[in-house]
Amino acid sequence: MAVLNDLDTKLLEHFRGYVVKKDLVLSVKVGANVPVFVLEYLIANSCSTDDDEKIRIGMENVKKVLSEHYVNPEESSLIHSKIREKGRYKIIDKISVELDSKKDIYWAKLQNSNIKNGNISDGLVKQHEKMLMGGIWAIIDVEYDPNIRIGQNIFPFVITQIKPIQLSSFDNSKILNKRKEFTKSEWLDVLLRSCGYEPNAEGVSDRIKMLLLSRLLPMVESNFNFIELGPRSTGKSFVFKELTPYAVLVSGGQGTVAKLFVHGSTGKVGAVGQWDAICFDEATDKIFKDRDAIPLMKDYMESGSFSRAGSGGEITGVASIILNGNINQPVETVLQTSHLFSPLSDEVNSDTAFLDRIHFYLPGWEMIKFSPKHFTSSFGFSTDYFSEVLKSLRRVTYTDALEKYYSLGAHLKQRDTKPVKKTVSGLIKLMHPDGEYTKEDIKEYLEIALEMRRRVKEQLKRIGGMEFWDTNFSYIDKESQEEFFVGLPEEKGSHLIESTPLPPGICYSSTSDGENVALVRIETVAVAGSGKLNITGVNNTAVKENIKNTYQYIKANEKTILSDKHSLKNYDITIQVTNLLGAAISSGIGSAVYIAIVSALYKKNLKAGLAVLGNISVGGAIERVINFADKVTMLSENGAKSVIVPMDNLNELSNVPPTVLGNTDVPFYQNSQMLMQKAILLD
Structure with a gap:
């Protein structure tokens, strides 16, 4: 028995006759000019089974049919002779039809057989109208009748029967009705195998x-x-x-x-x-x-x-x-x-x-670079059926599907909105041809769509400058009003600080232990609770005290900083500190912690590529930064677009290299209120 996986069995159960074992196509060594869909049609009809012996017999039959009936162009004279000698002969060829309006008759043209004026009845033409639109591949019965004359010329070739190899008529109801029998991941594998890929190969x-x-x-x-x-x-x-x-x-x-x-x-x-x-x-x-x-x-x-x-x-x-x-x-x-x-x-x-x-x-x-392991040996839709499925899906549209759940962010212009909607529509058609999809599905496709269009816009910004500056693509959940920004893997790759607006609760900073500086990421999560503070990722007592002091400052000044519903007593706060680069983490991260906590409570995004330097004392005083120029330079080199710094460091700005100031904004603050205004992304 052939080893079939569960998905093969399921495909055979629901689509027998429309699926083909993809490795069989590669094993049929015939003339290179036999189109894949011709091979797959023959194999689908003979080998749509899981029985090894039947597959073997079926493949022998396919090879026999091809060798006897497939016409190579260089054999056209031999085929003409065979049709004449036998009186009737079956061939595999591409047939097209044209109307000769002067004589009011249809002429059939057989591509490889080089028959240009074949007789064909009106009935056969009506039955297979695609012959009038570029032609179809078919198994064709041709008869020889030397008595058919127009004037002095004999037109002896007569098309008597046509069995199309490309589907001559197509009904996509099967795909709509049967999609529900497959999970989302199974369906994705089916589509990829129908293209000939092996979705479960290493590296995919x-x-x-x-x-x-x-x-x-x-x-x-x-x-x-x-x-x-x-x-x-x-x-x-x-x-x-x-x-x-x-x-x-x-x-x-x-x-x-x-x-x-x-x-x-x-x-x-x-x-x-x-x-x-x-x-x-x-x-x-x-x-x-x-x-x-x-x-x-x-x-x-x-x-x-x-x-x-x-x-x-x-x-x-x-x-x-x-x-x-x-x-x-x-x-x-x-x-x-x-x-x-x-x-x-x-x-x-x-x-x-x-x-x-x-x-x-x-x-x-x-x-991936394709090697033999990336081509599937499992079942997939036969190419003729699959191509008709894809074509039939062009007639429906889901361009408004995302609007039920999401709206698009302010940076998307009309010329960005259309591509995003079309991409989401196309992915819905492929993955959910029956129109049954969820909010989560739309979110997944929307993020792909925004990334692929943003890649275009980012490059235009590099070429054309300010006309294309608005590349911070986002989408807003209509239910929660939460905004999500979509970045590009290649833009993020070279920088530790992402160039898109930061999600709520995430902020960057830098500390120093004397001469050496460290790049620090602070991540804060606020969940409904009873006012607990949990600090992870750092063992240094001074740093923990620094975080606790900032927390206490917010708690003591809740009336001016937070609304009643965002009170710290209603939340458990977890703060994770990560050392991304350089020396060990030291204290002096209070201002960044402050911004991380407040944005997490309010679920507000922070500005793109944001870093914050400085410390807030328990009394609310803003403390000056040491190693100011080194810290700003390190943050800028690792992707910071904006580094907010204490006003007390203003006179040191001239120590920062001009190339750094060209890439990174350095706004100043003198109290926690100014800090919030400069850090949080306004709607």
């Missing part, structure tokens, strides 16, 4: 799974603008090349106005009107052949339509645009020297109007 984290899934977004969302830049061998264009007949790959430099948009003399609409997705492979080379393709592409990426002189008004399309390319340096190096769009070709890599239209920047540098 939950985040990698969601990044791999995100490659399908342009297939389920119309007019979705997507970019992935990263190292080679991560399978960037695989989805658009192998997985669906509805996407097209355009090689670098081949994007012409006629091919993409509209043909000048015939007026025929180009690729944007014919495909669901257009993938520019190797977008790090020149993308467009014609200069005037860029303004048309900008129009199209913005609104899904464009107008061109002589084309008779506005033309619309639904194709999503995908840019793929390689980043050859480590991402840290790229960020230090330029920006994450810099690998793109010169025509677009600093065109902020073009780049601002990108909805989703997938961090390709996080992707």
Whole structure:
């Protein structure tokens, strides 16, 4: 018996005939030009079983069918002869149909067999209308009748029967009805296996799974603008090349106005009107052949339509645009020297109007490099079925789904809101095609959407400056009114202090033991309780006393600092102190502790990259900072955007290096009230 896991068994139970064991495709060694969905169709019909012997017999049958009936283009004359000699012959080929209006008849064209004028009945054409829209792969019965003549010419080939290999008709009710039989994590694995990936291979984290899934977004969302830049061998264009007949790959430099948009003399609409997705492979080379393709592409990426002189008004399309390319340096190096769009070709890599239209920047540098273990040997949906599922999902939308639970923060402009909503909509379609999702699901997808759009905005800020300054993306829980900020892993990577607004209760500071300074993180959690204080992460008695004194100061001045409902007697406070860098922690962190406690009680975010220096005595006096310049410099070098310092240190500001002051604000305070005003992020 083949070793099947529970998910394989479940798929066979609910989708028998629509699933295929993915490793069988790789084992069929036939001509390289047999499309994957042709192989998978044959395998799904013969081997949709868990019985080893039946799979073996089925595979023999598949190989036999292919060797006898699949037409390689170089064998077309031999096939013509076989049809003539036998009178009737079955072939596997791509068939398309055109109406000859002068003669009022349909002609069939067989791609590999090189039959251009095959006779076909009106009934067969009506039955399989996709033959009129680019054609379908099918198992076709062809007869030979030398008596069919038009004028002096004989047209002997007659199509008598067609069994489509791509689904000729599709009903997505099965996927909607059966989704509930799978858990969320099972369904994610099913989708990834249907793409050929093995989700449980070593190195495939939950985040990698969601990044791999995100490659399908342009297939389920119309007019979705997507970019992935990263190292080679991560399978960037695989989805658009192998997985669906509805996407097209355009090689670098081949994007012409006629091919993409509209043909000048015939007026025929180009690729944007014919495909669901257009993938520019190797977008790090020149993308467009014609200069005037860029303004048309900008129009199209913005609104899904464009107008061109002589084309008779506005033309619309639904194709999503995908840019793929390689980043050859480590991402840290790229960020230090330029920006994450810099690998793109010169025509677009600093065109902020073009780049601002990108909805989703997938961090390709996080992707795994594919090796044999990353390709699944389990069951997944057969490619023809899966591609139809994806296409059918383009007809529904969930762009307003997030509004039931969340609103978007103040930094998101209209051009940011649309990409975020489209991304959430696409992830709902993929993960919950039946429309059954929870608030937690939306939160997960919303954070992905905000990150991927923020990556675009952060790079625009590097290129275009102040026009794009508002990159602190957040969302607000409508029920609790709590605001959550979403950062970028690569921005955080080089700094210990995150550059986004800090969550309530988290603050940074610096202490010194004479010459050496330490970088300190203070984390405060306030839960309903009876007024207990718990200090963790530090054994130094002086530091503990420092924290207790600050706590006592707040307690003694509650009437002026806190409202009745936020009184310390109603909360248990836990304060964790972490030494992130440098010397051992010393005392002198009172002001940072004060801000951490107050923001935790009020559930208020603190300003982006905030650090606080100084100490508050039990009587409320603000104490001067020692080693002032060293502490400000250390905090700035580790990502602090703002370091709030006591007024008594004002005359030492000239000791701080100008490069530090260029990167970090240094506001002053002279009492606890001023400190709160300068630290807490106002709504």
